[in-house]
Amino acid sequence: MNPQAPSPYSNHEEIWLLLPWYANGSLDGTEADMVKNHLGVCLTCRKEFAVQQELLKTLKRAPLAGISPRDSFERLISRIEQEAASGQAPVGGRKPRAAAGWMAALQQFMTSRRLAVAVASGVLVLTLPFLPRGTPVATAPSYHTVANAGSLAQYATNDVRVVFADHVTEREIAGLLNSVHGHIVDGPTDLGVYTVRITAIDPSENAVLRSLERLRENQAVILAEPAIPQTAQQDKEGG
Amino acid sequence: MPTHAPGGIGDAELIARICEADHDAFEALYRRYYHRLFRFSYRVTRRIDQVEEIINDVMFVVWRKASTFSPEARVSSWIFGIAYRKCLKTLSERPKAEHLSLDDMEETIPAVQDGGLRKLEIEDWVSVAFGKLPADQRAVLELTYHQGLHYHEIAEIMGCPENTVKTRMFHARKKIKSLFPDLIDAPGSQYHGESL
Numbered sequence: 296m297n298p299q300a301p302s303p304y305s306n307h308e309e310i311w312l313l314l315p316w317y318a319n320g321s322l323d324g325t326e327a328d329m330v331k332n333h334l335g336v337c338l339t340c341r342k343e344f345a346v347q348q349e350l351l352k353t354l355k356r357a358p359l360a361g362i363s364p365r366d367s368f369e370r371l372i373s374r375i376e377q378e379a380a381s382g383q384a385p386v387g388g389r390k391p392r393a394a395a396g397w398m399a400a401l402q403q404f405m406t407s408r409r410l411a412v413a414v415a416s417g418v419l420v421l422t423l424p425f426l427p428r429g430t431p432v433a434t435a436p437s438y439h440t441v442a443n444a445g446s447l448a449q450y451a452t453n454d455v456r457v458v459f460a461d462h463v464t465e466r467e468i469a470g471l472l473n474s475v476h477g478h479i480v481d482g483p484t485d486l487g488v489y490t491v492r493i494t495a496i497d498p499s500e501n502a503v504l505r506s507l508e509r510l511r512e513n514q515a516v517i518l519a520e521p522a523i524p525q526t527a528q529q530d531k532e533g534g
Numbered sequence: 535m536p537t538h539a540p541g542g543i544g545d546a547e548l549i550a551r552i553c554e555a556d557h558d559a560f561e562a563l564y565r566r567y568y569h570r571l572f573r574f575s576y577r578v579t580r581r582i583d584q585v586e587e588i589i590n591d592v593m594f595v596v597w598r599k600a601s602t603f604s605p606e607a608r609v610s611s612w613i614f615g616i617a618y619r620k621c622l623k624t625l626s627e628r629p630k631a632e633h634l635s636l637d638d639m640e641e642t643i644p645a646v647q648d649g650g651l652r653k654l655e656i657e658d659w660v661s662v663a664f665g666k667l668p669a670d671q672r673a674v675l676e677l678t679y680h681q682g683l684h685y686h687e688i689a690e691i692m693g694c695p696e697n698t699v700k701t702r703m704f705h706a707r708k709k710i711k712s713l714f715p716d717l718i719d720a721p722g723s724q725y726h727g728e729s730l
Contacts, residue, residue: 312700313685315707321684350710354679364568368561371590375597 304336311340318347453493453503454480454522455510463515471513475506490522545609552600564593570681571617577676578621578669588624592617608687615691618673625669663710671706674699 310333316322317330334341455477459468472478472491482489493506503521510519545566551559568589575588595616603612664672670692677688685703689696 312704315678315703316685319678319682321682321687323684346711351679354675364565367568367586367590368564370586371564371593374590374594 304333306333307337307340310334310337311343314340314344314347315350318344318351451492451522455491455493455503455507456518456520456522457489457491457510457516458487458518459489460515460517467515471510471515475509476502477506488518546605549596549600549603549609552597560593560597563596567593567613571613573680574614574617574673574676575621577664577680578618578673579624580665580672581624584624588617588620591620610681610683611687611690614677614681615693618691618693621673622669663713666713667706667709671702671709674702675706678703 306329310330313322313326313330317327322330334344468479475493477491477493480490480492493503507519507521510516545563548559548563548566552563571589571592572585575585576582579585579588592613596613603609664675667675673692674688677683677691678685683691685696685699689699692699
């Protein structure tokens, strides 16, 4: 006999909390076995499990037989078409049945944020030969986290990371970045993070901080932070 | 117009096709989720007059954001997550509607036919209990008992820790018991061992 083996009754409170999910059959093997073993020794939980089964049976009933999705769907389609017609074309867009696939894909691309990134990237490539020596160059990977210290070396001290709200258009992004002397050098990542380079006349730390403040004040911006945390910047400058 | 009803394919495949602006796939997904969303939205908001708007807001987001859906995630979690947020938004923004009779509602909500609402109220005694619970607990009950989801997936949908889901369920269970003490002694509520 193993004296360390826990009693099936020792985890009563935990089991009691799990009973609704044991009753709906969603627990996996380990958890389900744990509950099953406990039910074998605990009268309180057996009673509670019976209550859960009763609740499940009642709530499983779906008294919605007289409700049809047809009209609702038609109204939604009308809404999508109206928005598309007014120039606010959905990202997915409703493909015209006769439209060529590549045309639809191009149209979708032209209305997406990727266009802003493409334009910004194009501008960057064209201006690279004219940048003075020492000007930071965009060599950042497409995805990184702050926790990944190695990736920080890819960023300049005047790089900031920005997440825009969902409803913001490319035009608004361009206007906002222009107002803070910034341009996109990378992104968006899978999490919607853009890397923006602040290229003020005086690219001092204060200029970057002022730009950050302005970005953060704007409702179109969900998050704005230095690409390199301040502590890492000090290390970089010191080393 | 011929419709290539993609009824036999999975949710993830439908989403992939919606990314290509496939209208038939979108309609198939809409039909597949309509009743589940109807029920969920009604349970969480208790606002039958807002349900259709919530469903269409949810599916509008699905249409627009299909390309952002992560293939590693579950489509149902994604859709119900959107629905949950829409429900909370509705509850926070819209004052409760003036009282309408069920007959009035059936006339003003075209989707509801043949006494559907009356069935909803009469057959579903638990709606009384639902009315006494806060929206987050209603959502946990509905996702557990009707949608049959694991607490991990519910946490994902509601954007909260798993323990929070368990705690909400705990409080909901206590409240239901206080409202319906007879439930404990109901004839069917006897444990017979191997039921799952």
